[in-house]
Amino acid sequence: MKILQRPAQVAVVGLGDLPPGVLAGMRHAIAEALGVAARGGPALDRPLYAYNAARGQYHTPAILRRLASLRAGAGGAPVVGITAVDLFLPETRYVLGDADRDAGAAVISICRLAAADPEALGRRARVEAIHAAGQLLGLSHCGDHRCAMYLAEEAVDCDRKGPGLCGSCRAALGLP
Numbered sequence: 806m807k808i809l810q811r812p813a814q815v816a817v818v819g820l821g822d823l824p825p826g827v828l829a830g831m832r833h834a835i836a837e838a839l840g841v842a843a844r845g846g847p848a849l850d851r852p853l854y855a856y857n858a859a860r861g862q863y864h865t866p867a868i869l870r871r872l873a874s875l876r877a878g879a880g881g882a883p884v885v886g887i888t889a890v891d892l893f894l895p896e897t898r899y900v901l902g903d904a905d906r907d908a909g910a911a912v913i914s915i916c917r918l919a920a921a922d923p924e925a926l927g928r929r930a931r932v933e934a935i936h937a938a939g940q941l942l943g944l945s946h947c948g949d950h951r952c953a954m955y956l957a958e959e960a961v962d963c964d965r966k967g968p969g970l971c972g973s974c975r976a977a978l979g980l981p
């Protein structure tokens with residue numbers, strides 16, 4: 806199997822207000838699961854430029870374009886964003902996140918990951934952060950529902966996943 810070339814680091818940035826500790830938890834989870842350094846980036850505002858008033862949601866590709874534009878300032882590192890606003894793609898009711906591997910940008914939303922227990926939200930955010938960063942490292946969606954690279958369509962999917970990657974996704978990154 807050809808092992809994917811990993812970038813030395815990824816940047817993790819927040820767009821708008823987030824619960825305390827979520828960003829730091831994402832950085833730790835990405836570093837631990839994917840074997841890349843994950844560092845912070847600029848704190849961004851809520852992505853009003855992506856707001857679609859008719860849907861009351863935020864257009865994911867517009868956010869990915871903005872995040873991709875930050876790569877130059879991040880030393881070329883791929884950028885993972887996280888936001889509390891609700892995201893959509895034109896053909897979907899909503900998405901939990903999306904990634905553009907060629908552009909080197911991904912975004913996840915905690916809007917639909919909220920739980921009565923704040924620790925459950927943090928855990929879901931960590932799993933989806935690994936998923937998003939994993940896509941930027943070249944991993945594809947995984948058929949194993951326990952693997953972080955499985956495509957989560959709702960919060961319960963996140964709860965079955967993780968904390969990290971399955972054996973074959975680890976092998977694709979050259980991880981033991």
Ligand SMILES: [Zn+2]
Binds near residue numbers: 904940946
């Ligand atoms: Zn995905």
Ligand SMILES: [Zn+2]
Binds near residue numbers: 954955
């Ligand atoms: Zn997997």
